[in-house]
Amino acid sequence: MGLTEAIFKLEENINLKFLDEPIIADATTDIIYMMCPMHLLTIEEKIKEITSGQVLSILTDYDGALEDIPDWCNKTGNEFIGIYEDTDHYKFYIRKLKESK
Amino acid sequence: MKTIYLDHVATNPLHPEVLDAMLPYFKEHYGNPLSVYESGVKAREAIEDARERTASLVNAKAKEIIFTASGAEANNFALKGIAYASQSKGKHIIISKIEHHSILNTARFLEKSGFAVTYLPVDKNGIVNPADVEKAIIKETILISIIHASPEIGTIQPIAEIARIAKQKGVIFHTDAVASVGNIPVDVQSLGVDMLTFAAHQFYGPKGAAALYVKEGIRIVPLIYGGIQEGGRRAGTENVPAIVGMGKAAELTKSDLQKRIDHVKPLRDKLIENTLKIDKVILTGHPENRLPNHASFVVEYIEGEAMMLLLAAKGIYAASGSACSSKALKASPVIISIGIPAHLAQGSVVFTLGEETTDDDINYFNETFPQVIKRLREISPFAKGWEGLEDSTCTARK
Numbered sequence: 201m202g203l204t205e206a207i208f209k210l211e212e213n214i215n216l217k218f219l220d221e222p223i224i225a226d227a228t229t230d231i232i233y234m235m236c237p238m239h240l241l242t243i244e245e246k247i248k249e250i251t252s253g254q255v256l257s258i259l260t261d262y263d264g265a266l267e268d269i270p271d272w273c274n275k276t277g278n279e280f281i282g283i284y285e286d287t288d289h290y291k292f293y294i295r296k297l298k299e300s301k
Numbered sequence: 302m303k304t305i306y307l308d309h310v311a312t313n314p315l316h317p318e319v320l321d322a323m324l325p326y327f328k329e330h331y332g333n334p335l336s337v338y339e340s341g342v343k344a345r346e347a348i349e350d351a352r353e354r355t356a357s358l359v360n361a362k363a364k365e366i367i368f369t370a371s372g373a374e375a376n377n378f379a380l381k382g383i384a385y386a387s388q389s390k391g392k393h394i395i396i397s398k399i400e401h402h403s404i405l406n407t408a409r410f411l412e413k414s415g416f417a418v419t420y421l422p423v424d425k426n427g428i429v430n431p432a433d434v435e436k437a438i439i440k441e442t443i444l445i446s447i448i449h450a451s452p453e454i455g456t457i458q459p460i461a462e463i464a465r466i467a468k469q470k471g472v473i474f475h476t477d478a479v480a481s482v483g484n485i486p487v488d489v490q491s492l493g494v495d496m497l498t499f500a501a502h503q504f505y506g507p508k509g510a511a512a513l514y515v516k517e518g519i520r521i522v523p524l525i526y527g528g529i530q531e532g533g534r535r536a537g538t539e540n541v542p543a544i545v546g547m548g549k550a551a552e553l554t555k556s557d558l559q560k561r562i563d564h565v566k567p568l569r570d571k572l573i574e575n576t577l578k579i580d581k582v583i584l585t586g587h588p589e590n591r592l593p594n595h596a597s598f599v600v601e602y603i604e605g606e607a608m609m610l611l612l613a614a615k616g617i618y619a620a621s622g623s624a625c626s627s628k629a630l631k632a633s634p635v636i637i638s639i640g641i642p643a644h645l646a647q648g649s650v651v652f653t654l655g656e657e658t659t660d661d662d663i664n665y666f667n668e669t670f671p672q673v674i675k676r677l678r679e680i681s682p683f684a685k686g687w688e689g690l691e692d693s694t695c696t697a698r699k
């Protein structure tokens with residue numbers, strides 16, 4: 201990995217925002233053991249089922265989600281709250297924003 | 302020569318209405334269900350419609366149905382999927398000794414991968430004792446899988462009772478219901494099972510379509526990774542015509558099941574009554590608690606395969622039990638498990654009726670089968686007895 205790429209990765213990782221405690225979500229979707237692109241397809245489907253301001257939690261053990269979910273939030277204008285690292289999976293939290301698609 | 306098909310447990314002919322439902326998905330609507338244009342959208346809609354109908358047959362929700370290519374695949378998926386999903390909780394699995402090979406061999410594979418398996422015995426009628434299940438459960442037990450009805454001996458297991466025990470102990474419970482769905486009412490809610498396997502060709506649907514019911518909320522590791530088909534749980538471009546056929550067959554079975562049972566049961570009873578009049582013929586499986594279209598016997602002194610060949614020459618098609626006995630000339634583990642000695646197990650035969658079986662068919666069978674047995678016993682080296690093996694015969698069971 202070149203220096204520029206490493207710095208870029210580091211900057212990306214700063215967006216990961218790990219949480220010390222899990223938080224209470226308005227809706228939860230469990231996609232543990234599902235691989236790419238189920239995490240993104242499921243978020244797109246489930247985010248439609250909550251209203252602006254509500255929080256969606258995604259349970260997944262797919263490592264690619266560490267990059268993809270914060271990135272998806274940036275692209276779609278939703279708030280990426282953070283990640284709680286459970287024993288064998290991650291809990292991602294997203295707040296649906298008014299202007300989101 | 303007229304042929305009489307008495308091997309409905311092996312497979313069934315396609316119902317004409319099922320074929321009609323499938324044909325457009327070979328021709329007009331051949332698109333990939335993931336495609337966004339019309340033929341793909343039609344295929345996608347047809348799969349979801351079939352999922353509703355298939356779920357309805359076993360009283361499940363559509364989202365709890367995962368289509369697979371066969372009952373064997375669904376059974377592999379259930380065992381491996383739960384074993385890998387739950388291994389952090391424990392590595393112990395319980396099955397019975399009379400499971401289908403798709404369960405037995407998967408369990409053996411898992412043993413090689415570090416899981417421990419308990420193989421529960423059955424009684425002389427092929428019944429698993431629920432108390433044995435309860436005793437076998439340990440802290441590390443993560444899965445119990447017991448066959449609903451045996452295709453070899455027809456016995457129906459006390460699944461609801463076993464499922465209740467599994468639930469009390471917090472263990473996931475799967476049943477292989479390939480032989481039962483289509484022959485008796487099967488309801489995942491009243492049975493209380495977490496997972497259930499069933500296959501379309503057992504109820505006049507096509508081969509190549511089956512399903513695994515997975516209760517909502519249960520985590521399972523996919524058997525096949527790839528695309529997003531079946532919610533990411535079973536990748537691979539769907540066999541759309543077969544899935545459509547399964548949906549149609551499920552719909553027809555739901556409405557016709559009682560009629561089918563009322564048709565086959567008296568004919569089956571007549572077949573059993575007549576066959577048991579023959580000397581040294583034993584009914585295998587439970588005398589009452591068995592599939593309504595199923596008759597299975599052990600005939601002393603002669604081989605199942607020989608009976609099959611002579612019956613086939615007379616136009617009657619049936620089976621001699623599992624692939625162990627028919628292909629490998631090895632005693633079937635199911636027959637051995639119910640206490641039949643190995644030398645008698647070779648005389649195992651299975652007759653299974655269907656909706657096209659007539660009273661005339663059974664009359665013809667009842668005339669022909671005793672003649673076949675008589676002819677084979679005339680040339681059998683054991684016709685005068687088992688020559689030293691008498692102590693181990695099971696004539697006492699009669």
